[in-house]
Each structure stands twice: as C-alpha cells, then as structure tokens.
Amino acid sequence: MSPEEFKEARQKLGLTQSELGRIIDTAPQTIRKWEMDESRSTARSVNPVAAQVMRWLLDGFRPPEWPAQ
Template identity: 75%
Template sequence: MTSEEFKEARRKLGLTQSELGALLDTAPQTIRKWEMADTRSTARSVNPVAARAMEWFLSGFRPDGWPEPKP
C-alpha cells in the first residue's frame, strides 16, 4: 500500500490521524509520516502490518475502541 493509498483509506474510513493511531497503537506523528509523499525526507514507508489492518478496516472489521461516527 502506498502512502497515498493509506491516506485515502483513512479518509474513506472517516478517521483522523489521532484516531487511527489509537486503533493501531501508534503515534499520530507516525501515521503522518506514513502518509507523506516519498520525496519528503521525513517520510516513512507504510508499515506492512498497518497496511493489512487498513485492508481489514475497509472490508468492515471494527475492533474494540472504534470511534463513534461524527455527526
């Protein structure tokens, strides 16, 4: 999963970087770095386990602690 695909998946799920970080037990700053364009010096490749979790979330899986939908 590319950084842009990861970012689009998060947006499609309606999650903030902080909410996704809480679900993945990862700092929001790490989520931000995964979503950065590869040309940025502080960008990081998307963690493969996080990418797999995003695929599960997109398929409908909702773990405990999933944020309530925003009105």
C-alpha cells in the same frame, strides 16, 4: 500500499490520524509520516502490518477502539 493509498483509505473510513493511531496503537505523527510523499526526508514507508489492518478496516472489521459516531 502506497502513502497515497493509505491516506485515501483512512479518509474513506472517516478517521483522523489520531483516531487511526488509537486503533493501531501508533502515534499520529508516525501516521502522518506514512502518508507523506516519499520524496520528503521525514517520510517513512507504510508499515506492512498497518497496511493489512487498514485492508481489514476497509473490509468492515471494527475493533473495540473504533470511535463512537
């Protein structure tokens, strides 16, 4: 999953970086770095486990940490 795809998926789910961070137990700053253009020096590759969790979320899985609407 590319940084752009990851960001689009998060936005499609209506989650902020902080909310997604709580769901996958990751700092919002790390998510921000995963979503950065890969040419930036502080960017990081999207974690493969986080990418898989994102696919599950897109498929409808909702963990207990899901924000209340």
